[in-house]
Amino acid sequence: VWAADKTDNPETAVKGLLEGVKATMGLFESRMREHGLVPMPAEGEEFNPEFHEAVEIVAVPAEQDNKVVAEFQPGYKYGEKLLRPARVRVGRASS
Structure with a gap:
């Protein structure tokens, strides 16, 4: 978020942030499934x-x-x- 605030191209920064959030969510869901959720x-x-x-x-x-x-x-x-x-x-x- 800090890097997105400091960039000259906010659209690219937001896309990168969204990709990071999606990757984190995917990892979280994978761990949940491993435990039966x-x-x-x-x-x-x-x-x-x-x-x-x-x-x-x-x-x-x-x-x-x-x-x-x-x-x-x-x-x-x-x-x-x-x-x-x-x-x-x-x-x-x-x-």
């Missing part, structure tokens, strides 16, 4: 209040009714135990 995929899944926290509901075509159309924050499981539900946007078809 796994993210639960949500996008495209049927909404399930046991695993998903709906933070927004949006109008969608009938084929996407009650489906997770976006994930804001991933949910995690440890073995079969839910640690955190995924925070999601859910589609609701017009009647």
Whole structure:
């Protein structure tokens, strides 16, 4: 962050910072998996209040009714135990 603040090309600095954050996140997720913590995929899944926290509901075509159309924050499981539900946007078809 300090280097990004001192550069003449902030766009390049921000890209480099983002790459570093993504690499750190990848390493963190790898270590979590090694210890049995796994993210639960949500996008495209049927909404399930046991695993998903709906933070927004949006109008969608009938084929996407009650489906997770976006994930804001991933949910995690440890073995079969839910640690955190995924925070999601859910589609609701017009009647």
